Amino acid sequence: MGDQPTFTLQIDQNKYLPTDGREVHAVLTIASTGGVPATSAPTEAAEVIIVDTSGSMSGSKIRDARQAAATAVETLRDGVFFAVVSGTESARLVYPRGNQLVRATPATRAEAQRAISRLSANGGTSIGEWLKLAGHLLSAHPNAIRHAILMTDGQNNESDEVFRGVLSAWSGKFVCDSLGIGTDWVPGQLHVVAEALLGTVEFVRNQNELNDFFRRIVQTTMSKTVADLSLRVWVPQAATLKFVKQVSPTLLDLTGKRVDVNPLTGDYPTGSWGSEEREYHLCVEVAPGQIGQEIRAGWVKLVRPDTQDVYASGNVLAQWTDDLAQSTRINGKVAHYTGQAELHELIQDGLSARAAGDVQTATARLAKAKQIATDSGREDTARLLDKVVEVDPGSGTARLRRNVDKADEIELDTGSVRTSRLRKTEGGS
Structure with a gap:
């Protein structure tokens, strides 16, 4: 060790x-x-790059997705095992041929990028199938740092039962970070992927930044040293x-x-x-x-x-x-993260209530979330909440805004799982 x-x-x-x-x-x-240290062999790693190639990905989306996947391949360090999967209503191994991962070398990277350049958009969306193939490919490397990056622009067409069955079967077997592009995907579906596979969900608000997201996620995986x-x-x-x-x-x-x-x-x-x-x-x-x-x-x-x-x-x-003074003292860190968890819950509940047309619940939850976000220094979240709920500073009365940009709502939803650190000045007793 x-x-x-x-x-x-x-x-x-x-x-x-x-x-x-x-x-x-x-x-x-x-x-x-x-x-x-530089003198020792790098940790073994295995990476599966999953690209949504369903029909809704046509036009500029598939072009940006091809570029991003090619960048991900470029970012892999030499010797890392990898594969590229094209996702529709089924999952297809685009590279390599056969049914196993291949080590990254200048030659295999170039071959993979040629295969990626031929990807086209056609078909449906079955995210469980994509993850199942990734899981099978990665399971051949039990001692490696196993990771998948998944990008989609649409709603999963599988039944909830089938989807959750796949997630349950592969939970803990590899980590998957997911990206949603456009405004037609469902954050809740990628949240359950993140929960099951210990990953993150990010919203690529500007499609032309997909490249940067892929590069950063793969770089982060390449920096892991203990599986x-x-x-x-x-x-x-x-x-x-x-x-x-x-x-x-x-x-x-x-x-x-x-x-x-x-x-x-x-x-x-x-x-x-x-x-x-x-x-x-x-x-x-x-x-x-x-x-x-x-x-x-x-x-x-x-x-x-x-x-x-x-x-x-x-x-x-x-x-x-x-001694009441001792037993009622609240530890600063415990209080801070309890508040952050409550903030996440209020946002999720508020957005669900809003989608279901329950204006009263949505208004109450989102207004309270805005208060917590402001108090805990989450300026980014407070700003997004401001686009969904309006609070009168004088009377404190809240009301939902009528025309909310779908992208603002998705950004609020996906961002709610990120937490702020306890600021040093707040301390922890």
């Missing part, structure tokens, strides 16, 4: 509980620095782990992805790591204790499940007190 990055795990919490207190909250900040780490969380016998969520840089609920290690311990996948920092919020419900008693409410380790290597670890504590 000498060539691996160095990981640190810091735990922010208020350990003091009131006499009848049961819920322990903690935010884990995990940072990795350094990485594989498939998990948060291993132990809680005591009488306790319940209520949730484990990634809260920064984006919101991802990992609770349902638990893999049992033993009755008291579970692994929660975090995907691959490079030089970066992420934050996680966990909540443990413990049995009430005696005043003054301190217990370990959770023991958290960052592990590689297949080798059992431990990269970092820390304790979540609980201590009962009858």
